[in-house]
Amino acid sequence: MTDLFIHDSAARRKRRFEPIDPGHVRMYVCGPTVYDLAHLGNARPVVVFDVLFRLLRRLYPKVTYVRNITDVDDKINARSRETGEPIEAITARTTADFHADMAALGALEPTVEPRATQHIAEMIALIERLIANGHAYVAEGHVLFSVPSFRDYGKLSGRSPDELLAGARVDVAPYKRDAGDFVLWKPSDENTPGWESPWGRGRPGWHIECSAMSWKHLGEAFDIHGGGHDLIFPHHENEVAQSVCAFPGRGFARYWMHNGMLLVNGEKMSKSLGNFMTVRDILAEGPWAGEAFRLLLLRTHYRAALDFTMEGLREAKAELDGHYAMLRRAPAAHDEGLARRMAEWVLEPLHDDLNTPLALARLRDLRTLENALTVGGSATVVLERIGLTREPAPGTAAAAFREAAQILGITRFAPEAWAQGLAGAGKATASGDTLMASAVAGPTREEVESAITARLAARRAKNWAEADRIRDDLKAKGIILEDGPAGTSWRRA
RNA sequence: GGUCCGGUGGCCGAGUGGUCAGGCAAGGGUCUGCAAAACCCUCUACAGCGGUUCGAUUCCGCUCCGGACCUCCA
Structure with missing residues (x-):
């Protein structure tokens, strides 16, 4: 088995992946805060870590992938005040939309999808441990994490607490002992969601939920923690502080992976900048759009910034058209052993920090080879690149393509359905299906x-x-x- | 201001101390009633300036340009 290497943001270098328990790999990825539709940038970590999940399942006997739903947050409260829609309605609807959108992108469901509101007890337990350990204190109804109490604070994001202080661009609340201290628990008034706690009725701070949910579902230490690059500070830095101080010596996450930002016109796509496009906007382009967008995301290495354009989306669609056309005409018969070897050749780059662009290039080589054998041609250049000395039986390259494409999660539809309109194809939820069916126009x-x-x-x-x-x-x-x-x-x- | 990450051919996008990335677009060809599709061929780039080296796009330094983060952010 080929070794897997991943770039660990904490170590700032590529490291060979060695799971704590080779019989059971555990991964946690930060999920959405459910107050609005997912935008294109939100989709990137979902697709990237979906590929990693698929690869890990291929390499290890058991993989637990946890991706949370943040359903308690002041942004949700603010949205409810603006629109008058009850909080529970907002979070339920947005969660359902998120599921439908991610399914349309071909993302598998995570093994566990915990909700923050169902882990309040764990959060309280964690905060109590931190107070008992001297890493947190109560002040004016708040519980705050004491940053100076944790020597390694700033190590993950590569900053010193002094720098953070110097660059701080928010007013420091008077009850904080240190300007860098952050909230673990805060009081709620009668109009704000709250839970009873040893510190009165209140609600959790942003970071504690992830520490609580990873602890509950993956244990005190686990293998991989993923998320967007913009979460390194403060979110992940604070998560590390909470978890390491609550469970000293356990190490928390062994590998940290962060995907690069999705840009539009050279700028980060974000809700606060208002320059975002939702996944749903893309899906409305046509029944092909979900998979095309997924391919677009995988055509750039996950750590690099990706500048989104509609031209790029159309190019990804054209690439899929070509793939499906090949699969449609290729014979089913094939040389099984050789197909397996060729699929391994395609997937090999994924073992080097998830090099999906190179794997996709190799997938295109398989397509060229199959086309040459099925339609007519020599494909000597491709044969040489794959390292084959003779032409495989027709259908073999296509079989290898299917096996490898499954890990990348592309060409998941029947080739004929893709070519002729995909009406009623997708296995997305009801709203997703409606979207697909309505997009098919023209002659029957x-x-x-x-x-x-x-x-x-x-x-x-x-x-x-x-x-x-x-x-x-x-x-x-x-x-x-x-x-x-x-x-x-x-x-x- | 601090920290970090990038700048690859018309466009997208891997990678490497010295032989090829790949795709799209463009041009030429094979095939076809004509097309389409497919296949073949052509198109040889690594921001700039220094340095290390027999040799640098790849390593080091500086400059320019772009982006991210600095307690809302995937």
């Missing part, structure tokens, strides 16, 4: 097929003018015909 399958029959008669009679007229007519309606040795096939543009 029956209309297209009867036109093809009419054209076939014209071609038999060598009435080329009529045959071309039918083809042009369909083309104007978004239907492309392709004559091949096995007959005429069609697809939607």
Whole structure:
């Protein structure tokens, strides 16, 4: 088995992945705060860590992937005050939308998806431990983490507490002993959600929930912690402080992985900047859009910034069209052992810190090879690159493609369905399905097929003018015909 | 201001101390009734300036440009 290397943000270098328990790999990824639709930037970690999850499942017997839902937060409270919609309604609806959107991107469900509001008891227990350990204190109804009490504070994000203080751009609350101290628990008035606690009725601070949920579902120490690069400070720094101080000597997360930001016009896409586009906006482009966006995300290495453009989305769609076209025409028969080896060759770059762009390039090589063998061609350059000395049986490269593409989570639809409109295809939730079905426009399958029959008669009679007229007519309606040795096939543009 | 990460051919985007990334676009060809698809060929880049080296796009330094973070953020 090839070793897996991942870039650990804490160590700032690539490290060989050695799980605490090789029989059970454990990963935690920060999930959404459910107060609004997911934007394109929110989708990046979901897709990136979905690929990692799939890869880990291939490499290890058991993988537990935890991704939380943050359903208690002052942004949610603010939204409820603005719109008048009850908090529970906002979080329930937004969670359902999030699930539908992520399913449309082909993301598997995590093993566990804990909600913050269902882990208040764990949060309180954690805070009590921190107070008992001398790492937290009560002040004016708040419980604060004492940053000076933790020597390694700032290690993850690479800053010293002094620097943080110097650059602080918020007013320091008077009850803080140290300007860097952060809130673990804060009081709630009667109009704000709250839970009874040893410190009165209140609600948790932002960071404590992740420490509580990873502890509950993965234990005091686990293997991988992931999230967006912008979470390193303060969120992950504070999480480390809380968890390490609550469970001294256990080490918390062994590897930290952070995905780069998604940009639009060279700037980070974020809700606070207001320059965001929702996943749902993209899905409305067509039934192909979810998978195309997923591919777009994987065409750039996860740690690099990615500048989103519609041209990029269309290019990803065109790439998928080509992949599906190959799968559609490739024979099912194949050399199984050779297919397995070729799939390994494609997936090999994923073991080097999830190099999806290189894996995708190799996947394209498999497509070229299969096309050459199925349609006609030599593909000597590709054969050499793969390291094959002779041509594999037709269908073999396609079988390898299918196996490798499964780890990347692309070409998950039936090739014919992809080509002809995907009506009713996706297994997304109800709202996602509606979206897909409504996006299919143009002639029905029956209309297209009867036109093809009419054209076939014209071609038999060598009435080329009529045959071309039918083809042009369909083309104007978004239907492309392709004559091949096995007959005429069609697809939607 | 502090910390960090980047600048690769028309566009996107991997990677490497010295032989090829790959894709899109463009041009040429094979095939086809004509197309389409597919395959083949062409297109040889690493921000700038120094340094290390037999040799640097790759290592080091400086400069310029872009971005992220500095307690809302995936």
